[in-house]
Amino acid sequence: MSYKTILAVMESPAQQGGFLDFTFEVVRSFDAHLIGLHAEAVTPTPIVAPMEIPDPISVQSMQELAEKRSAEIGEIFRTRTEREGISCDWRNIVSASGFAGPSVIDSARAVDLIIAPQLASDAPGDIRTNFENFLFESGRPVLMVPHVAKAAKPFSKVMVAWNGSREAARSTFDALPFLKKADEVEIFSVNPRESADEDSGLSGAEIAATLARHGINVVATTAHADKAKAGEIIENRLSDNSVDLLVMGAYTHSRLWELLFGGVTRTLLGSMTAATLMSR
Structure with a gap:
């Protein structure tokens, strides 16, 4: 692809x-x-x-x-x-x-x-x-x-905001051409869902394994929001790791585009620090 x-x-x-x-x-x-x-x-x-x-x-x-x-x-x-x-x-x-x-x-x-x-x-x-x-x-x-983009550069570090949803899966596979060219890819899950028969980190680990079979250098990590908002956690992760490209799913609700991490589209797209690929 x-x-x-x-x-x-x-x-x-x-x-x-x-x-x-x-x-x-x-x-x-x-x-x-x-x-x-x-x-x-x-x-x-x-x-x-x-x-x-x-x-x-x-x-x-x-x-x-x-x-x-x-x-x-x-x-x-x-x-x-x-x-x-x-x-x-x-x-x-x-x-x-x-x-x-x-x-x-x-x-x-x-x-x-x-x-x-x-x-x-x-x-x-x-x-x-x-x-x-x-x-x-x-x-x-x-x-x-983002407006802050002043010069062209390759997407060496990519972060996939993952929660196991259909939209997240769609955006991840739509981004495969970028993921294959990247030096580092991180599957980052915030407050991943847990069930009686599935560990909270399993979903991220599975998609990481699938991407690894494409020859992608990928790791899976998780974070828990506690009192912080998911959008702030993602923003901090982007900044701390100097991420070049964020990949995430999106959907529409009440005429506003909301991300699948608690409806924080306006937060992330309003203060974009990295290019962002979205699909739904």
Whole structure:
């Protein structure tokens, strides 16, 4: 298994720095084809009047602004990929749905891996929801790149946040190409489930054994939260071990993406210190 078609989500002009550097590093490491994608939402603005019909002038202005922004982002992508000699395509979609549009999701479902930027902390709630829905409705593994990423580097140290769930298993095997290239992989379980006939560390040990058969240098460890939150334990582990890539499962609940360690998505994705691969 390898990543041969990779989709990079170009959300803003600010991504010409660390985000594209990371993306190119991943694309080159797998000799993959890169698709750049930007989606703009243009929603008709009704007049505040009894008839409440769309204002043609406002709609045209919004359309022109969206097209100008899209053209700027597309030029950044094309200039960088041409300079780097990357095999690529560019897709620009302007619609009323933005990232939630069916054509955007269809594009994402036809690739091996999606690479997306960490959203700004002050991003409006509707934009955040549409963006996250797009990422995870795609059904593909998503690699989130943190804002703090300033230079491209390989993922030498990888940590898999493991709890034995379907989502955790999916993300682990979706990440196999990265795990095989890593120097060190840790299966890290926080408060693993226990039963009468299964030791709490058995599940992590079993997935570690499976990965070892792929030639992966892997160890399994566990931690107990006590009074600390699972998210804080994972964050501390990432920092203490200088982890380059975090792998974990995700699912949706009440319109918010929550991780399977007590619903701490906002904590981890809001203060990302390492690239994070998620699947569900």
